Amino acid sequence: MKELVNLFVTFAKIGSVTFGGGYAMLPVLQREFVEKRGWATDEELMDYFAIGQCTPGIIAVNVSTFIGNKRKGVIGGIVATLGFVFVPCILLMIIAACLNNFAELEIVKNAFAGIRVAVCVLILNAVERLWKKSIVNKMALFIFTVVFLLSLFTSISPAILVILAAIVGIVYFMARGGNQ
């Protein structure tokens, strides 16, 4: 029970600072789960994000369910996810009730322009760290380059990119006679 409360609170904390899409949660996840608690590895986080991309639903929610489930089974998955949406859900209901011009407020605009700067630095830091662990050979570098350019300059669905990368991984593995 204590562990479930802990899971809920941790995800509520992560949910309340995930600005600008699911990827923005990555630096906080690394700090809270990989470094501080040892509940997951960097590799597992990358796997969760990849799967979260090509399965239905919101990536951040998918990743939360994965980590919660790993920690505490089915109940853990549910608790982590509800924790993640807890603060935004309350906040949005408050905005709906009394602050419809929220996004137009000067102070909000200024704060978020500042936050976006932090978010891009933090995401790029996280990328730098994961790069060392995932770009281990030429195939990996090839996949990274192609997927990076395609997601930056085309509107191909991320789900398709993930599936293609999986196929390249398998083909490479078989071409090398089953050796990585």
Add this chain to the structure above:
Amino acid sequence: MALLFQLFIRFFYVGLFSIGGGLATLPFLYDLSDTMGWFTHGDVANMIAIAESTPGAIGVNMASYAGYNVSGILGGISATVGLVAPSIIIILIIARILNKFKENKYVEAVFLGLRPASIAMIAAAGMSVVKIALINIDAFQQTGQLLDLFVIKGIILAIIIYVVEKKTHWHPILLIAISAVVGIVFQFGV
């Protein structure tokens, strides 16, 4: 009661069919606006602005917002839980299957391909934030001066955050909070 159930089911569909996260929910929200009339297309557009200025995923935020407008607090909760329910069910099933085949060499090979793709998409997402936060293409096009292409205040803050993070290893939440304050004090939104 019937209305709460309807909110749950409708947002369950949105959660089930939007793949790729974030803006992938938008077409479904427009469709919901057309068929149910719970909110207007204008509300969805406002919501994009609000979602950019609140924590959490845009789909979740829209569900809470629309659910509350339709049927109060319980409405907000029903819609939000409906939206995340498909994710929970599907991911729990996938996690179970993955656990079974963890040692399988082919599954390992798939993940060796997936990890660089995953990190590439994260990098691309980071670049799109850079484009909003540190670069001002509109101002550049208006004046044609190269200096206007860069948001100087933002770039200075970015460099400071980068250095502080490397040196102190402060918690990301603290760095985000500091940036919010810096944004307000130095009027980053103007």
